Amino acid sequence: xxxxxxxxxxxxxxxxxxxxxxxxxxxxxxxxxxxxxxxxxxxxxxxxxxxxxxxxxxxxxxxxxxxxxxxxxxxxxxxxxxxxxxxxxxxxxxxxxxxxxxxxxxxxxxxxxxxxxxxxxxxxxxxxxxxxxxxxxxxxxxxxxxxxxxxxxxxxxxxxxxxxxxxxxxxxxxxxxxxxxxxxxxxxx
Amino acid sequence: xxxxxxxxxxxxxxxxxxxxxxxxxxxxxxxxxxxxxxxxxxxxxxxxxxxxxxxxxxxxxxxxxxxxxxxxxxxxxxxxxxxxxxxxxxxxxxxxxxxxxxxxxxxxxxxxxxxxxxxxxxxxxxxxxxxxxxxxxxxxxxxxxxxxxxxxxxxxxxxxxxxxxxxxxxxxxxxxxxxxxxxxxxxxxxxxxxxxxxxxxxxxxxxxxxxxxxxxxxxxxxxxxxxxxxxxxxx
Numbered sequence: 001x002x003x004x005x006x007x008x009x010x011x012x013x014x015x016x017x018x019x020x021x022x023x024x025x026x027x028x029x030x031x032x033x034x035x036x037x038x039x040x041x042x043x044x045x046x047x048x049x050x051x052x053x054x055x056x057x058x059x060x061x062x063x064x065x066x067x068x069x070x071x072x073x074x075x076x077x078x079x080x081x082x083x084x085x086x087x088x089x090x091x092x093x094x095x096x097x098x099x100x101x102x103x104x105x106x107x108x109x110x111x112x113x114x115x116x117x118x119x120x121x122x123x124x125x126x127x128x129x130x131x132x133x134x135x136x137x138x139x140x141x142x143x144x145x146x147x148x149x150x151x152x153x154x155x156x157x158x159x160x161x162x163x164x165x166x167x168x169x170x171x172x173x174x175x176x177x178x179x180x181x182x183x184x185x186x187x188x189x
Numbered sequence: 190x191x192x193x194x195x196x197x198x199x200x201x202x203x204x205x206x207x208x209x210x211x212x213x214x215x216x217x218x219x220x221x222x223x224x225x226x227x228x229x230x231x232x233x234x235x236x237x238x239x240x241x242x243x244x245x246x247x248x249x250x251x252x253x254x255x256x257x258x259x260x261x262x263x264x265x266x267x268x269x270x271x272x273x274x275x276x277x278x279x280x281x282x283x284x285x286x287x288x289x290x291x292x293x294x295x296x297x298x299x300x301x302x303x304x305x306x307x308x309x310x311x312x313x314x315x316x317x318x319x320x321x322x323x324x325x326x327x328x329x330x331x332x333x334x335x336x337x338x339x340x341x342x343x344x345x346x347x348x349x350x351x352x353x354x355x356x357x358x359x360x361x362x363x364x365x366x367x368x369x370x371x372x373x374x375x376x377x378x379x380x381x382x383x384x385x386x387x388x389x390x391x392x393x394x395x396x397x398x399x400x401x402x403x404x405x406x407x408x409x410x411x412x413x414x415x416x417x418x419x420x421x422x423x424x
Contacts, residue, residue, distance in 0.1 A: 005412050
């Protein structure tokens with residue numbers, strides 16, 4: 001058989017039947033957990049209407065910037081989902097909210113350092129392929145030198161920055177705009 | 190000045206474009222700006238892994254989740270999950286969901302006027318074994334109408350979600366059935382321009398796994414992007 005990757009198809013409107021067993025809006029803490037943060041926001045379509053049938057998957061490193069290996073996870077599988085993984089469906093108003101522990105900066109094998117961030121995979125009816133984006137935290141000292149933010153035209157970088165509700169707050173807001181002015185940056189990984 | 194390398198992440202035509210106007214829901218939801226090419230970092234090369242405790246053995250039998258047997262044609266769906274290089278992906282979490290035999294989903298937003306089946310939820314989970322194999326027991330889902338265009342009907346399908354070795358390999362797709370007369374008219378199936386890639390979404394009838402006096406077998410193999418896949422440069 002061909003080893004070209006299988007084609008993607010939309011999750012459609014009824015994904016919650018298959019996804020609900022693994023939904024997590026409170027991400028399981030890492031052994032090396034950072035400070036708790038809450039991220040809330042909305043998903044908006046090209047007309048600015050909220051998307052009530054989207055689902056976000058989150059993946060992030062621990063406080064030390066390490067991604068959990070499989071072996072490390074085995075002992076913490078009681079809840080089904082490994083630390084650093086979340087899956088959150090939007091509500092009827094297109095809103096999502098999740099809490100987790102803030103990741104540290106991630107050092108790549110080549111020595112470059114990524115600023116603290118959450119990887120986001122986005123699915124919904126209307127998306128024939130999922131979208132990949134990221135949440136960064138506004139005001140992080142490592143943001144200006146982050147190798148991924150620097151791939152993005154400066155005027156669009158702000159779409160990936162979650163804003164704190166006040167200085168030193170652990171409450172962040174971040175919106176996904178699928179189209180139009182301030183369209184969120186999406187990646188081809 | 191040297192041009193930056195051009196990464197070819199996807200063989201042309203083998204994955205859908207985001208905007209496919211025949212599929213109306215894509216019009217207001219497909220991004221309009223070009224995607225930013227992201228050479229994979231640790232954040233994409235790693236990903237959540239799920240162990241045995243995430244899945245109960247009974248999760249893979251969709252016909253045994255209620256006191257009675259669901260109505261419909263019993264089917265055995267088996268296959269392998271492979272990485273691009275052809276190696277089996279072990280321990281991959283597969284989640285499936287589907288309509289019942291009458292073409293109705295157990296979901297509050299499904300308003301199709303076809304009966305629900307009290308003995309069928311339509312949700313299953315399994316982990317691949319060391320050879321990348323998985324197996325589900327279910328019933329054949331029915332076709333159902335939808336609002337995309339006049340007299341639009343989705344061909345029978347089972348939704349598949351797969352977590353492989355890392356975020357790069359994440360895949361959600363749909364498995365179709367051989368010989369379905371609705372396939373040529375379905376804008377979701379037809380969003381893939383490469384004919385071979387499209388046909389690989391159709392399962393094959395499987396004598397080997399057809400269970401005598403019990404259930405028909407269908408085979409559906411899945412290929413995921415590999416964690417170690419490096420982007421190819423066009424020049």
